Amino acid sequence: MIRDLTDSEARRALPAKWGMADPDVIPAWVAEMDYALAPPISEALLDAVRAGRTGYPAFDGGGPLGEAYAAFADRQFGHQVDPDQVLPVVDVTAGVRVALDVLSSPGPMVMPVPAYHPQLRIAEITGRQRADLVLDPDAQHAGLDLDRLDRLFADGARTLLLTQPHNPWGRAFTRAELEGVRDVVVRHRARVISDEIHAPLVLPGAEQVPYLSIEGTADHAVALVAASKAFNIAGLKCAQIVTADPATRDRLLDIPYARNDSWSSLGVTASVAAYTHGDNWLAALITRLDQQRTLLAQLLAEHLPEARMRPLEATYLAWIDLRAYGYDDPAAALLDKGRVWVNPGHDYHPGLPGHIRLNIATSPARLTEIVTRMARTLPA
Structure with a gap:
């Protein structure tokens, strides 16, 4: 295929x-x-273009896109997602910026390094300092240093930008590792933004554990997901912010349209096709x-x-x-x-x-x- x-x-x-x-x-x-x-994506896009579906997308959450992602998350990860808690955004990096602007308290943002390079300056763009959680290049295991994370939060950091699976380490963090992250974050009443754009691309021998599937994360975390990397549709511009807490969702829905750059109608079409027919x-x-x-x-x-x-x-x-x-x-x-x-x-x-x-x-x-x-x- x-x-x-x-x-x-x-x-x-x-x-x-x-x-x-x-x-x-x-x-x-x-x-x-x-x-x-x-x-299935090519066919859905051709049908959409023939129908002239090139106007603005619907400016709301849930809907066919939320339903398609929720079903996909259930099948692929065993993760139960409320379709109404799935909100569209133009791409994952823009979604990270929106989440930082709207949800995070002032204070440094923790960035595990190495990191996806377009996001290295996202703290600066949102008026924050970046606090690096550095991977030792000679370490045998590419794990998160939870003691260092604890110290960074104790020194004033308020948000962890967690990329998992990780780019460029290639790690799929285990449930135990993510529970350790949760415990540190909860202890400091901090926040997690979990970039899970590569979630469908976990290879044999590892498992994708959505951060929001961990008990005790709903009130302090959002996830950013997309079909773009797994299905090669990044240019169509449609990612999703996933929440698990109605108050968090409502804060994101209440922002001005200008803060959440508009996603694409064809991106919605391609994403729904990928999530529904791409298994x-x-x-x-x-x-x-x-x-x-x-x-x-x-x-x-x-x-x-x-x-x-x-x-x-x-x-x-x-x-x-x-x-x-x-x-x-x-x-x-x-x-x-x-x-x-x-x-x-x-x-x-x-x-x-x-x-x-x-x-x-x-x-x-x-x-x-x-x-x-x-x-x-x-x-x-």
């Missing part, structure tokens, strides 16, 4: 990932997949990504044995430590000499040398060529 796009198809379909790359460059950077759209395609995608994960590990062992890859439990974004090869910025060398475009680690962890983020959501042949080019570029 997963059809690889040809190079020419990818350049037409993905104007950022492929269109911004020179013809001789293999792009493995931005979080988009080199796969054709799931047929089989998603299952095939997970199988493909699991195969790509295994292939990447084999390729690195063969061609770049000094590379250290974080265990990839979720997402299609591998976090790779290449410090052993002597480059502070291996991404620059790989683009310049190897003609492979990956993300530099310092975009996610300012000041961290020698790391890259590599997108594996492509064909096995392209992934093999990517690692082969990497090995030719980096010294033995």
